[in-house]
Amino acid sequence: MPDSIPPSGRRDPGPAGAGTLADPAAPAGVASPPPGGDGARPASRAGRGGWARAAAGLAAAAAVCAVPFYAEAFWLQAGLFAMAAAIGAIGLNLLTGVAGQLSMGHAFFLAVGAYTYVWLAAEPERAAGHTLHGLGWPPPLAAAVAVAAAGIAGGLFSPIAGRLRGASLGIATLALVFLGQHVLFRAEAVTGGVNGRAVPPMEILGLRLADSPEPPVVLGVPFGGLEMLWFPGAALLALAAWFARGVVYGRPGRALTTIRDHEIAAGAMGVPVARYRAGVFVVSSVYAGLAGVLLALVFQRAVPEYFGLALALDYLAMIVIGGLGSVGGAAAGAVFVSLLPQLLTRYGDAIPFVAQPGEEGLSPSEAARVLYGAAFVAVLLYLPRGLRGLLPRCAAPASRARAVRAGDAGDPPR
Amino acid sequence: MTALAELLVNGLASGAVYALVALGFVIVHRSTEVINFAHPSLLLAGGYLVAVLHDDIGFWPALGAGVAGAAALGALVEFVVLRRLRSGSHGTLSIVTIGVDIVLTVEIARRIGAEVLPLGDPWGDRVVQVGGVTIAQARIAALGVAVAAITVFLLAFKYTSWGVAMRAAAEDRATAALMGVRLGRVSAGAWAVAGALAALAALFLCVFPTPGLDRATSFAALKALPAAVIGGVDSTTGALAGGLLIGVTEALAVGYQDEAALLRGGFADIAPYLLMIVVLLIRPTGLFGTRELARA
Amino acid sequence: MRTVRIGIAAAVVACLAAGCSGKATGGGGESGGVKTGPGVTKDTITVSALTDLTGPYAALGKGVTQAQKLYFDQLNAAGGVCGRKVELLVRDHGYDVQKAVAAYSEIAPRSAALPQVIGSPITNALRSRLESDKLLTIPQAWAHTLLGSRYIQLTGTTYDIDMVNAVAFLVKEKGLKAGDRIGHIHLEGDYGQSALAGSRFAAEKSGLKLVEQQVKATDADMTAQAAAFRKAGVKAILVSVSPKQAASLAGVTAAMGLKVPFAASNSAFAQQLLATPVAPVLEREYYVMTAATPFSADVPGVKKLAGDYQKAFPGQPLDSSVFSGYTTAAIVGEALKKACAAKDLTREGIVTAHRSAKAFDIGLGGAPQDYSQWTRPASRAGYIVKPDKAALGGTRVHQEPAESDLAKSYNPPAG
Incomplete structure (x- = not known):
């Protein structure tokens, strides 16, 4: 493989050539490379950049591993919420950002993951006057099946998704959130109804990842549930991001972007449109399921109320703010949206426009919502590539994919 | 039998309110x-x-102000946010x-x-009895x-030139613009009308038997979203049909919840x-939407 | 592959190096001969409130929080506890369980007690953590399913007791007799279920036939439920829904010509309803079962509280949330004082001090409360109040607190 390819070199005769369709604004004569420019990455990996990359990755991994030894519970919990949100957001971004299928129903698939895990892993119990079912499976198996179940749910919905485009699809997925929540509220024996139910802690090789009266002490630091969950959480996020990059920058990503930008052309070029559309729905649901399981574990309780419209909009906000179509952007957006309210609550007294409890004015949680709503609008107006677009161009290969055109699939061909 | 009639009338009345909201979705969708x-x-x-206004200036002026205010807000959103993005995709x-x-x-x-803010409407909690069927005046x-x-x-x-312009814009924006239709005005107008209809709908969502605005x-507007989609999001007739259909469905589902377990618990x-x-x-x-062609 | 291996190795090294972290375990200690625990320093005792200032129970949350601030301000002005100031840390969760759980993680390590937690679902979600953290917690929720924990103190009567008393009241004063039908409209979830447990028990004991209607928190129009009650021919209606839903129900039943008495849970009325068109209906035949002394009652302590509150928060509504906030803060305040006297300000010490109160009474009216056991409600006697526009706080006493014979024979199943 050559170290570099000429800028105009189109080595891939496949659907990637449709990059031009995705980028009508590109200067004439210069074909915009497909997302992730097939040639760029191997080149840097083999060259000197590879070592820099490895060193940076190493430092990052070390930093992530050190966090539980220093950070207090508040930060660990906030970080774990952000990790779960990032996994979910990356999945949604594959669906909405890359493949252009507007989904407002991500919360539903999170709920499927969370509740399937709870149901499979929990022992039957009596709580608040009624019996709760549970199968008492080993937690890791329950988690794996829960993630798969979310994927299956996505697969079952994809025939409907396949018939709809753009905003109509958004509304149909919105319906999924309302229907799903209704079922969760009614299925008291499994979900605990309005009160929700406790989430059984994860157990890996006999080690319970939960708070205990006598916490194991690692290097002088007592390890509670949050400390222990931190490591699998970070590993899952890394795995999720790595896989998503593979999808985005690989053949499926190019096919999906082409479908997003011009479905008929994609079909004409031999992309199996229906299969890809269904496939990305399943993959995105699997991500949501994983996020749901992790969230439930951090939360220690699953409540149907939580998996509603507000959560679905949160996820949409994450990928819009982070930058549609980019894996790193989705993660950044997830961190922003999930940390903002908590930071404003904790440090609100230092911020002038945030009112303290009992005072008139914007409360921290309202301020957080206004800020993220405004960020949502501002990003679309002024920063079409999201937070990701703020990074230098070389660091953001996905930005060339003109992420902003994501919601486009609903347009009639013009 | 009277129970059914009562349900149907109440369903149609709330359906008409949903139709007002759904029409707002349709108007905006048709023009932009x-x-x-x-x-x-x-x-x-x-x-x-x-x-907030009805106490000081009386109900009818307040209603006028509410309708005008919502219309202005709609036009403002169109002007400040959407117009900047005209080049962006509809998604x-x-x-x-x-x-x-x-x-x-x-x-x-x-x-x-x-x-819970009462809107000070003139109908209060008065009802009309027609052959055993009780209907609130507000309904x-x-x-x-x-x-x-x-x-x-x-x-x-x-019949108005605005309506013609809007239909032209919905048909083909570029050609309409070439024919002298001012797209900006059309879409700002559409947003304003949608806002006005929404304010009117808000009034009827908050009067008896509901104690007021909170x-x-x-959320009621979100219920009208399916109404618009069921009718076909580019069809005004569809909005009407969808709204009524949803109003009646809802009323029947509530009315018969004691007979069927499925309907209970907020179905x-x-x-x-x-x-x-x-x-x-x-x-x-x-139901009434234009079928899109050329789908792969 | 090699980079991966190096990465893992480096991560392990980093983790080992982190061992020198100073992340300390929650400290206990002793100062001035008093044992102290988390939330207690040399000069402050921190107590925390998980409240709702932006969600569906914002009105309740605001009143409770302001009243608690008032109490602790007064306590501090009088010298505090154990030479320490008591500081109230407030976190708003907007009735969102996730936010509440997150907020709890933040404040729990630095709190000595929780004088306010709004919401049954939230208290339930935190229950096991509250118990393992040994935090004295006073929820602003009255479902009997919250009973049964040494660390969670419900104040006054529970929803089921209220409904038992309500049925007894309807039978005694409104002439209901065996064989009559009685309606009960209730929310789904703890509140409604708890109330329903009481009404089912009382209806069976009194030979009444209960007509149940369950609604969701988001329902606004009660026409269908009113129609169902009319069809069933109920002689009275028990109400365990939100104030707004109660107003809709009262309006619709009146419009339908169904003139029956209502007996409501304390959470099914708010002063704000007296500004709506249904006010006359409510003033006519609406009775609220509550353990909170109404501000119009002739009790000196309550009159003083009304004056102090209006001075501190002019123009703010004076309702049962204020009473509830002030008394719950006082429960924690008294527990702290006792714990100080016993020279044990650890969390366990505070709970032990609190649980020693067998007949708690701070001069704010109502029946004395028994906090020494936690599997039964602190009291079985509540006021019956009637909405009244002219009365301070919007309600006046219809019947002084009394324990009905029916309530005496009722034992709520602990959750």
Whole structure:
């Protein structure tokens, strides 16, 4: 493989050539490379950049591993919420950002993951006057099946998704959130109804990842549930991001972007449109399921109320703010949206426009919502590539994919 | 039998109110091809204005102010946010309206706080008895006003130059622009009309038998979203049909919840969405929507 | 592959190096002969409130929080506890369980007690953590399913007791007799279920036939439920829904010509309803079962509280949330004082001090409360109040607190 390819070199005769369709604004004569420019990455990996990359990755991994030894519970919990949100957001971004299928129903698939895990892993119990079912499976198996179940749910919905485009699809997925929540509220024996139910802690090789009266002490630091969950959480996020990059920058990503930008052309070029559309729905649901399981574990309780419209909009906000179509952007957006309210609550007294409890004015949680709503609008107006677009161009290969055109699939061909 | 008649009349009355809201979705979609997710916040804004003003200036002027205020807010959103994005795709524009809705709803909900604000309407809790069927006067007013408003709108849509311009723009924006249609005015006008209809709907959502406006009132607008989709989001007739269909479905689901276990526990709330999914499966463009061609 | 291996190795090294972290375990200690625990320093005792200032119970949250601030301000002005100031840390969760759980993680390590937690679902979600953290917690929720924990103190009567008393009241004063039908409209979830447990018990004991109607928190129009009650021919209606839903129900039943008495849970009325068109209906035949002394009652302590509150928060509504906030803060305040006297300000010490109160009474009216056991409600006697526009706080006493014979024979199943 050559170290570099000429800028105009189109080595891939496949659907990637449709990059031009995705980028009508590109200067004439210069074909915009497909997302992730097939040639760029191997080149840097083999060259000197590879070592820099490895060193940076190493430092990052070390930093992530050190966090539980220093950070207090508040930060660990906030970080774990952000990790779960990032996994979910990356999945949604594959669906909405890359493949252009507007989904407002991500919360539903999170709920499927969370509740399937709870149901499979929990022992039957009596709580608040009624019996709760549970199968008492080993937690890791329950988690794996829960993630798969979310994927299956996505697969079952994809025939409907396949018939709809753009905003109509958004509304149909919105319906999924309302229907799903209704079922969760009614299925008291499994979900605990309005009160929700406790989430059984994860157990890996006999080690319970939960708070205990006598916490194991690692290097002088007592390890509670949050400390222990931190490591699998970070590993899952890394795995999720790595896989998503593979999808985005690989053949499926190019096919999906082409479908997003011009479905008929994609079909004409031999992309199996229906299969890809269904496939990305399943993959995105699997991500949501994983996020749901992790969230439930951090939360220690699953409540149907939580998996509603507000959560679905949160996820949409994450990928819009982070930058549609980019894996790193989705993660950044997830961190922003999930940390903002908590930071404003904790440090609100230092911020002038945030009112303290009992005072008139914007409360921290309202301020957080206004800020993220405004960020949502501002990003679309002024920063079409999201937070990701703020990074230098070389660091953001996905930005060339003109992420902003994501919601486009609903347009009639013009 | 009287029970059924009562349910049907009440269902039609609330359906007419849903139709007002659904019409707002349709008008905006026809002129700009955007699904206006900020519609609930326009509705809340209109209702809020009526609620705070009626004590000082009387109900009818307050209603006028509410309708005008919501219309102005709609036009403002179009002017400040959407116009800047004219070049963006319709998908992006629809997503932007979600952000607008979040900001507006939080602010209005904060102002409403935990209060239940009465709108000071003249109908109060009076009811009419017709052959054993009890109907609230406010419901009859809702039916009448909604039908009148929709008729006026449809006539304007058909005969005024604004209506013609709007239909032209919906048909083919580029050609319409070339023919001298000012697209900016058309779409700002559409947003304003949608806002006005939403304010009117807010009034009838908050009068008897509901005690008043509160922060949850905007959820009703979300119920009208399936109404618009069921009818076909580019069809004004469809909005009317969808609204009535949803109103009646909801009333029946509530009315017969004691007879069927399935209908209990808030089934009425999700019935519109269930109906919508079924319709979308059979006709992806809704009952009256234009079928899109050229799908691979 | 090699980079991966190096990465893992480096991560392990980093983790080992982190061992020198100073992340300390929650400290206990002793100062001035008093044992102290988390939330207690040399000069402050921190107590925390998980409240709702932006969600559906914002009105309740605001009143409770302001009243608690008032109490602790007064306590501090009088010298505090154990030479320490008591500081109230407030976190708003907007009735969102996730936010509440997150907020709890933040404040729990630095709190000595929780004088306010709004919401049954939230208290339930935190229950096991509250118990393992040994935090004295006073929820602003009255479902009997919250009973049964040494660390969670419900104040006054529970929803089921209220409904038992309500049925007894309807039979005694409104002439209901065996064989009559009685309606009960209730929310889904703890509140409604708890109330329903009481009404089912009382209806069976009194030979009444209960007509149940369950509604969701988001329902606004009660026409269908009213129609069902009319069809069933109920002689009275028990109400365990939100104030707004109660107003809709009262309006619709009146419009339908169904003139029956209502007996409501304390959470099914708010002063704000007296500004709506249904006010006359409510003033006519609406009775609220509550353990909170109404501000119009002739009790000196309550009159003083009304004056102090209006001075501190002019123009703010004076309702049962204020009473509830002030008394719950006082429960924690008294527990702290006792714990100080016993020279044990650890969390366990505070709970032990609190649980020693067998007949708690701070001069704010109502029946004395027994906090020494936690599997039964602290009291079985509540006021019956009637909405009244002219009365301070919007309600006046219809019947002084009394324990009905029916309530005496009722034992709520602990959750």
